[in-house]
Every structure is written in structure tokens, then in C-alpha cells.
Amino acid sequence: MNDTNVTWHEHQVSRVDREMMKGHKGCVLWFTGLSGSGKSTIANTLDHRLHQLGIHSAVLDGDNVRHALNAGPAMLRDVHGEEFAQRFGLGFSAIDREENIRRIGAVAHLFAQAGIIALTAFISPYRADRERVRRAMPEGDFIEVFVDTPIEICETRDPKGLYKKARAGEIKGFTGIDDPYEEPTAPELQLHAGRSSPDVLADEVIAYLRSSGIILPRS
Ligand SMILES: Nc1ncnc2c1ncn2[C@@H]1O[C@H](COP(=O)(O)OS(=O)(=O)O)[C@@H](OP(=O)(O)O)[C@H]1O
Numbered sequence: 001m002n003d004t005n006v007t008w009h010e011h012q013v014s015r016v017d018r019e020m021m022k023g024h025k026g027c028v029l030w031f032t033g034l035s036g037s038g039k040s041t042i043a044n045t046l047d048h049r050l051h052q053l054g055i056h057s058a059v060l061d062g063d064n065v066r067h068a069l070n071a072g073p074a075m076l077r078d079v080h081g082e083e084f085a086q087r088f089g090l091g092f093s094a095i096d097r098e099e100n101i102r103r104i105g106a107v108a109h110l111f112a113q114a115g116i117i118a119l120t121a122f123i124s125p126y127r128a129d130r131e132r133v134r135r136a137m138p139e140g141d142f143i144e145v146f147v148d149t150p151i152e153i154c155e156t157r158d159p160k161g162l163y164k165k166a167r168a169g170e171i172k173g174f175t176g177i178d179d180p181y182e183e184p185t186a187p188e189l190q191l192h193a194g195r196s197s198p199d200v201l202a203d204e205v206i207a208y209l210r211s212s213g214i215i216l217p218r219s
């Protein structure tokens with residue numbers, strides 16, 4: 001489908017060329033779970049472990065990406081003005097979350113095509129949004145990692161005090177409180193981050209990457 005006069009260009013250096021140079025494949029490890037479930041912590045622990053193994057990875061993190069690429073209206077207003085901020089700034093409504101995930105999916109796909117293991121850490125509460133990202137990539141590129149931590153544990157951790165604010169009604173539409181979280185039905189990996197340490201969970205993911213041939217068994 002082409003709604004403007006834009007043409008797809010094939011690049012001279014292929015994805016396979018890049019993967020051969022790096023000695024591992026590119027892919028997207030899509031961490032999904034409630035706020036405070038451990039997505040960022042596990043993704044960063046894993047990133048560090050992969051770096052030590054000489055594997056090229058990169059973390060795309062919800063809070064950080066929402067400071068730039070997917071900034072909210074308040075952040076865009078000063079530089080771009082009100083109309084722009086209203087049109088392109090993203091909040092937490094269902095449609096804004098959909099656009100957040102669409103953009104991240106596209107960026108993560110570019111990373112994978114460049115031979116990098118992209119680690120994305122977004123709540124991504126809607127199944128349909130995650131499935132759209134999966135379908136836009138070649139089979140095997142999208143690896144869904146469900147960070148399965150019960151809400152009671154997330155709420156006890158509450159590192160940013162957001163659950164407290166949501167319970168007090170100071171934040172509306174907070175995932176798990178008064179906004180939905182749709183659990184993955186068939187994730188490639190399910191991590192019990194209420195029971196195991198981030199190091200143990202990072203090992204589980206590395207074992208998966210080895211067994212699926214994304215990284216070499218000896219790496
Ligand atoms: N209403 C509401 N619901 C959920 N989360 C909220 C909300 N408002 C702000 N925050 C903070 O934003 C972080 C989640 O951003 P994401 O981009 O991952 O969300 S989403 O995937 O678009 O649903 C999330 O960060 P994490 O705790 O790292 O998940 C929160 O700190």
C-alpha cells in the first residue's frame with residue numbers, strides 16, 4: 001500500500017551481511033507487563049549480560065522514549081506550539097498507547113534489521129497492539145516476553161509512587177487499577193519476576209536466545 005509517491009529502496013548492505021559481521025541475529029525481545037513488574041530492570045540486566053558476551057543489544061524503555069520520540073503534549077508545547085503538541089503528543093488513552101506501541105514497534109524493527117537485539121520495555125497493555133507489531137515483522141523476529149508479576153507485588157514495590165496516586169484518584173486510567181492490562185495468551189517467554197531475581201530471569205532469556213539460534217550456543 002502506498003498513499004504517497006514514496007518508493008521502497010533496497011540497501012546495499014543486507015541484514016544477513018550485518019548479522020554475519022556481528023556473529024548473531026537481530027530480533028526484538030518485547031517485554032510486556034504492569035508498571036513495576038520489572039520490565040526495565042530485567043531488560044537492563046540482560047543488556048549488560050549480552051554486552052559482556054560481545055552481543056550487540058539496545059534497550060528502548062517506556063519512560064525514556066516518552067521523553068523524546070513519544071513525548072507528551074506538555075513536553076512538546078514549548079518548542080513546537082499548542083497545535084503540534086495536541087496533534088502529536090502522546091498520553092495514556094487507548095489510542096495514544098496504540099500509537100506509542102506502533103512507533104516503538106517500527107523503531108525496534110529497524111534495530112532488528114540492523115542486526116541488533118532490541119529490548120523493548122513498555123507496558124503495551126493491549127493484545128491487538130502487540131500482535132500488530134508481531135505481524136509487521138518476519139516470523140521469529142518478535143519474541144514476546146511476559147513479565148508476569150502479580151499486581152499486589154507491583155503495587156507494594158511502587159518505586160515511583162504511581163499506584164498510590166492512582167488509588168487516590170490523582171492519576172486516571174492507570175494500568176491495572178482503572179485501565180486494562182491484557183495478558184499475553186501465548187508469549188514465547190513468561191518470566192515470574194515476583195519469584196526470581198533479575199539475574200536468574202536474564203539467564204532464562206539467554207537460554208532461549210541460544211536454543212532458538214539467535215545467538216550461538218557457545219556465546
Ligand atoms: N496512566 C498510566 N498508566 C500506566 N503507566 C503510566 C500512566 N501514567 C504514567 N505512567 C508511567 O508511564 C510508564 C508507561 O509507559 P509505556 O509507554 O510503557 O505505556 S504504554 O505501553 O503506552 O501503555 C510507566 O512506567 P513503568 O512503570 O516503567 O511501566 C509509568 O511510570
Ligand SMILES: Nc1ncnc2c1ncn2[C@@H]1O[C@H](COP(=O)(O)OP(=O)(O)O)[C@@H](O)[C@H]1O
Pocket residue numbers: 033034035036037038039040041042121157159193194195196197198201
Ligand atoms: N525480579 C525482580 N525481583 C525483585 N525486584 C525486582 C525485580 N525486578 C524488578 N524489581 C524491582 O521492582 C521495581 C520496579 O522495576 P522496574 O524494572 O522499574 O519495572 P517496570 O519497568 O516494569 O515498571 C524496581 O524497584 C526493581 O528494583
